[in-house]
Amino acid sequence: MGKVRIGIDVGGTFTDAVVIDNNSFEVIAKKKIPTTHREGVAHGVVQIISELMKEHGILPQDVTFIAHGTTQATNALLEGDVASVGVVGMATGMDAYGARNDTAIENIELAPGKYLKSAATFLDSRQMTDEDIESAITGLLGRGAQVIVASEAFGVDDPANELRVMQKARDRGLYSTGGHEISQLYGLKMRTRTAVVNASLIPKMVETADMTEQAVKDTKIESDLMIMRCDGGVMSIDEMRGRPILTMLSGLAAGVAGALMYEKISDGIFFEAGGTSVDISVIKNGRVMIKYAQVGGHKTYLQSLDVRTLGVAGGSMIRVRDGKIVDVGPRSAHIAGLEYECFASEGAVAGPKIRLVSPRSEDPCEYAVAVAQDGAEYSLTLAGAANLLGYVPEGDYARGVQASARAAWQALGEHMGTGAEQAARQAIDLATDKLAAVVEDLIDEYELDRGYITLVGGGGSGSVVVNALAEKMGVKCRIAKNAPYISTIGVALAMVREQLERTVQSPTDADIKKIRADVIEQIVRSGAKEETVDVAIEIDAQKNILRAIATGATELRQKDPGAGTASKEQLKQVAAEALGVEHDQAQFACSAGRWSVFHAKVPRKALFGFIKRSTQRLAVVDREGVVHLRRENVRYLKFRKKDRERSFNPFLDENTTYSDANATIPKVFIFYKEKMLDLTGIQTADQLYSILDLETELLQPEEEIIAAMYK
Numbered sequence: 001m002g003k004v005r006i007g008i009d010v011g012g013t014f015t016d017a018v019v020i021d022n023n024s025f026e027v028i029a030k031k032k033i034p035t036t037h038r039e040g041v042a043h044g045v046v047q048i049i050s051e052l053m054k055e056h057g058i059l060p061q062d063v064t065f066i067a068h069g070t071t072q073a074t075n076a077l078l079e080g081d082v083a084s085v086g087v088v089g090m091a092t093g094m095d096a097y098g099a100r101n102d103t104a105i106e107n108i109e110l111a112p113g114k115y116l117k118s119a120a121t122f123l124d125s126r127q128m129t130d131e132d133i134e135s136a137i138t139g140l141l142g143r144g145a146q147v148i149v150a151s152e153a154f155g156v157d158d159p160a161n162e163l164r165v166m167q168k169a170r171d172r173g174l175y176s177t178g179g180h181e182i183s184q185l186y187g188l189k190m191r192t193r194t195a196v197v198n199a200s201l202i203p204k205m206v207e208t209a210d211m212t213e214q215a216v217k218d219t220k221i222e223s224d225l226m227i228m229r230c231d232g233g234v235m236s237i238d239e240m241r242g243r244p245i246l247t248m249l250s251g252l253a254a255g256v257a258g259a260l261m262y263e264k265i266s267d268g269i270f271f272e273a274g275g276t277s278v279d280i281s282v283i284k285n286g287r288v289m290i291k292y293a294q295v296g297g298h299k300t301y302l303q304s305l306d307v308r309t310l311g312v313a314g315g316s317m318i319r320v321r322d323g324k325i326v327d328v329g330p331r332s333a334h335i336a337g338l339e340y341e342c343f344a345s346e347g348a349v350a351g352p353k354i355r356l357v358s359p360r361s362e363d364p365c366e367y368a369v370a371v372a373q374d375g376a377e378y379s380l381t382l383a384g385a386a387n388l389l390g391y392v393p394e395g396d397y398a399r400g401v402q403a404s405a406r407a408a409w410q411a412l413g414e415h416m417g418t419g420a421e422q423a424a425r426q427a428i429d430l431a432t433d434k435l436a437a438v439v440e441d442l443i444d445e446y447e448l449d450r451g452y453i454t455l456v457g458g459g460g461s462g463s464v465v466v467n468a469l470a471e472k473m474g475v476k477c478r479i480a481k482n483a484p485y486i487s488t489i490g491v492a493l494a495m496v497r498e499q500l501e502r503t504v505q506s507p508t509d510a511d512i513k514k515i516r517a518d519v520i521e522q523i524v525r526s527g528a529k530e531e532t533v534d535v536a537i538e539i540d541a542q543k544n545i546l547r548a549i550a551t552g553a554t555e556l557r558q559k560d561p562g563a564g565t566a567s568k569e570q571l572k573q574v575a576a577e578a579l580g581v582e583h584d585q586a587q588f589a590c591s592a593g594r595w596s597v598f599h600a601k602v603p604r605k606a607l608f609g610f611i612k613r614s615t616q617r618l619a620v621v622d623r624e625g626v627v628h629l630r631r632e633n634v635r636y637l638k639f640r641k642k643d644r645e646r647s648f649n650p651f652l653d654e655n656t657t658y659s660d661a662n663a664t665i666p667k668v669f670i671f672y673k674e675k676m677l678d679l680t681g682i683q684t685a686d687q688l689y690s691i692l693d694l695e696t697e698l699l700q701p702e703e704e705i706i707a708a709m710y711k
Helices: 041-055 072-079 093-102 130-142 160-171 188-218 237-242 250-262 382-388 402-416 420-445 462-473 483-493 509-525 568-579 641-654 685-695
Strands: 004-010 014-021 027-034 063-070 085-091 108-111 114-116 118-124 147-152 175-178 225-228 234-236 268-273 278-284 290-295 298-305 307-310 316-321 324-332 353-357 367-371 377-379 454-458 476-479 496-503 534-540 545-552 587-592 595-606 611-622 627-632 635-640 667-672 675-678 704-710
Touching: 004 041, 004 483, 014 041, 014 483, 027 041, 027 483, 041 063, 041 188, 063 188, 063 250, 063 483, 072 188, 085 093, 085 130, 085 160, 085 188, 093 118, 093 188, 108 188, 114 188, 118 130, 130 160, 147 160, 147 188, 160 175, 175 188, 188 225, 188 237, 188 298, 225 237, 225 250, 234 237, 234 496, 250 268, 250 278, 250 298, 250 454, 250 483, 268 420, 268 462, 278 420, 307 420, 316 382, 316 402, 324 420, 353 402, 367 402, 382 402, 382 420, 382 462, 402 420, 420 462, 454 462, 454 483, 462 476, 496 509, 509 534, 509 545, 509 685, 534 675, 534 685, 568 595, 568 611, 568 627, 587 635, 587 704, 595 704, 611 704, 627 704, 635 641, 641 685, 641 704, 667 685, 675 685
Parallel strands: 004 063, 063 225, 085 118, 085 147, 147 175, 268 454, 454 476
Antiparallel strands: 004 014, 014 027, 108 114, 225 234, 268 278, 278 307, 290 298, 316 324, 316 367, 353 367, 367 377, 496 545, 534 545, 587 595, 595 611, 611 627, 635 704, 667 675, 667 704
8 A cells, every 4th residue: 555644533423434545635545433532542542543454455565644523622621620730920020910919820610610720829930039930839839739830921022931940840759830832922811821731731742642542553653643733733752742622622623624635615614513513613715713812701811723612413312392393403413312203214204293202300301302203312403404494415424214293393394283393493493593603703803705605614513504504595515525524634634834923023133033943943843844844924913923834744745635636627617717707818927936817897876876987806815726825916026036026016016005104015925936925914115015025935936936915
């Protein structure tokens, strides 16, 4: 067998694994086993890897990449299963009073009655001796601390004192972390809080990491084990030991990462639907949307996927009151310990009667159950309603036994004084109303074009929620290939990702070059090959944040999943759909590297529709047919590297808005070879020239570059 990639996703119920061909990115094998909670999750990891390798003749040397996604950090926080943390706060002079308060982090409620507990002490770092540090740590241990956090005001500028405290803690056999390791942004309170959450996860995550790493070594696989991050990338297991907080929400990230890479989505909303809940996330311009995460209602400096979770999914039970369906969920058939009505064997749901139950003692007695003649009970579910109304196609993972679904829903219809289809329609409408409200919010927040977006279903119940929702909203939809395994595919195909943020006012060329070099050093340490690394620089002038985002591959040649090159006609068709015009109206403009530019004039009505105007739309498409930029009134320029000053500079100047106060440069994207540079966060022409020269310094003088910009 040729080289393969293995992805493993450990969930609360099942551990999934896939084997993917390293060249074609086709799924070779997939497998599910129950998660081995009693023996430890590492036992299940080695079991599923060993079985797949044996069944498909995979040798250890065939495995070029192996990655592991886990919900353990998320579950630990949800269940309150975390270590107590001791904080050594530090500052000097006038900063001391505020810093004392900012490093005294209050207990964080993670679940009802369960808290992340922390204790704090404070030192004047100007006069701090080794004895002071030792005494501070001893005092925190006496107050129950198990892990030490070192956090100093302006420690991001000079972490020497934080490193001193961390080393003293490690000398005593304690786990420790510093605020500067977690974020390089100013904002001592939020930085300290993020470090506290990170520290609370270290003992459990390190224990699991050690066992999992050994489990992989036991299979004789030589490739280093990578761990899924919450932003859709992966990092080395060594990096995870120091920053386990980055694995929080990584299970959610894996699904959208799989959709992004495997489904080649340009603009869309991704639904990973299971039995109990659905996770909804946004892809725009071929990129996943990221935001700061919250823990226990408190903001952190953890950047993760923007995921909205609803208790609406395939197993959602049907609530009935006064002869009418009043809700779908949040309880699921899994929680109630019942089988889905639509998955019962044909004839099993014979002569059913409806009984209303309380899945949990605190629940209202409103959840509908079909009781067959033999006394067997089956839950009425959203999956059953979707099957009955034809939303779940033949061969789909959620496809059930139609006769069983009809028998149960006919009984519910009679109970309500209506028919089976009418009852099922009530349930579908209630569920899609909830989903549509979230999707409409996302469309507004991220300024998505509802005429272009695609709803993409993943997970075992993707077709249950997405097909009916798309019909309701009048938008396009599709179910991801290998939808039940899309998270695991995302793990197997993930890229290494790192991000640095610093608080910098009016960053200079030196600031930009420094953060770029630092993020490259960090991503290489996380397992990426330096030759494959791309760095995007963003400047948030309002918040004074300088941000560097690096992505890279774990092997020497970076590839795109399913990287078949589309024909010119196929690219034109993709562009036409993106531009909202007929095929013949999309005009090819130019190309460079993997990028092609298309444009079209689109009529627009004005003045109550009496006067027609046209606007120019532009789309940039990669060779595989993924749209990475689509906007109106975008100007473009193709130039050679050697002509940057002669061609690009005047073009940028033409599109710059000048006023008495300042000059406002346009939003700029750069495309060349395999790379796309998003420079929309850059504030000045000099900054932009500096980054452009830095990113293209290895290009040959004749290399072609495309610039697209808009005001």
